[in-house]
Amino acid sequence: MSPRLAAAALPLPPPTAAAAARGVAVPRPRTVLPWASVAFSSPSSCRGALACLVRLRCSCHSAAAGAAVEEARRGRKQLGMTPPLYDYLLSNVREHPVLRELREETAAMRGSQMQVSPAQAQLLAMLVQIQGAQRCIEVGVFTGYSSLAVALALPESGRLVACERDERCLEVAKKYYQRAGVAHKVRVGGLIVMDNVLWYGRVADPLVDDQKTISIRNFNKKVLEDMRVDISMVSFSLQLYYFWYLVHCLCVHYLQALRESLKCLAYQYSIPAAFVNNDIF
Numbered sequence: 678m679s680p681r682l683a684a685a686a687l688p689l690p691p692p693t694a695a696a697a698a699r700g701v702a703v704p705r706p707r708t709v710l711p712w713a714s715v716a717f718s719s720p721s722s723c724r725g726a727l728a729c730l731v732r733l734r735c736s737c738h739s740a741a742a743g744a745a746v747e748e749a750r751r752g753r754k755q756l757g758m759t760p761p762l763y764d765y766l767l768s769n770v771r772e773h774p775v776l777r778e779l780r781e782e783t784a785a786m787r788g789s790q791m792q793v794s795p796a797q798a799q800l801l802a803m804l805v806q807i808q809g810a811q812r813c814i815e816v817g818v819f820t821g822y823s824s825l826a827v828a829l830a831l832p833e834s835g836r837l838v839a840c841e842r843d844e845r846c847l848e849v850a851k852k853y854y855q856r857a858g859v860a861h862k863v864r865v866g867g868l869i870v871m872d873n874v875l876w877y878g879r880v881a882d883p884l885v886d887d888q889k890t891i892s893i894r895n896f897n898k899k900v901l902e903d904m905r906v907d908i909s910m911v912s913f914s915l916q917l918y919y920f921w922y923l924v925h926c927l928c929v930h931y932l933q934a935l936r937e938s939l940k941c942l943a944y945q946y947s948i949p950a951a952f953v954n955n956d957i958f
């Protein structure tokens with residue numbers, strides 16, 4: 678197992694926390710979210726650590742985004758793409774027959790413009806292969822086109838955690854996971870482990886009001902008040918202030934914290950920024 682993956686599979690208290698406990702000056706800590714790492718064991722042969730696929734951009738549309746949606750509805754899936762060029766691009770994509778069936782079924786559904794294009798899905802699949810990813814998480818599955826492309830690209834031992842709040846969309850997705858023979862690789866919903874939720878004790882210190890501490894306080898409050906998810910905040914070491922939340926949930930409703938954590942995760946695991954940039958995925 679690579680050192681990076683080992684860190685994901687069994688997160689340990691950061692050395693900085695131990696230093697803090699000994700009264701040594703602590704460098705700025707990083708929030709690390711070892712996604713689903715406790716849910717799956719990882720084979721020792723895997724090369725890559727983790728790939729995160731986030732595509733949650735349907736909630737607030739600007740006028741420009743509205744225009745883009747209109748374009749997509751008319752069949753041009755990307756700005757500046759003419760229909761003939763889009764058709765040409767499409768004819769150069771190797772699309773799995775089940776992906777094609779799914780795309781055709783989704784085309785008749787409300788919100789179909791949200792689906793990634795075959796070319797985009799092919800890119801995601803290639804990123805999974807380049808990364809040698811064993812574990813992926815997708816937040817925002819819709820009817821499953823991108824997640825199916827990712828699941829197909831994952832090795833047999835690979836696992837994808839797929840989060841989607843719309844049950845009807847999930848039903849479509851699950852049907853196609855089955856049809857493509859990858860259902861065993863996909864886990865719908867998941868277990869999210871969030872560390873540093875007490876932020877070295879700063880969340881309880883009324884004198885601390887920096888942005889990171891405030892956002893962790895807000896995150897904790899939101900999780901506590903959201904009765905849709907099961908939570909457990911546990912301490913592995915009182916002295917180290919190393920606390921965890923285990924959040925069982927079908928959907929992820931903590932977008933802000935999620936984005937922040939993904940950026941830190943990218944840093945921790947050297948995942949290219951594009952992987953976690955919400956503007957791209």
Ligand SMILES: C[S@@+](CC[C@H](N)C(=O)[O-])C[C@H]1O[C@@H](n2cnc3c(N)ncnc32)[C@H](O)[C@@H]1O
Nearest residue numbers: 791792793817818819822823841842928929930
């Ligand atoms: C842009 S679509 C995803 C498209 C999908 N990747 C595909 O290739 O077809 C965004 C999806 O995110 C879902 N979503 C939005 N907010 C969510 C949340 N907080 N938790 C889970 N799913 C969410 C929406 O229901 C929607 O289906």
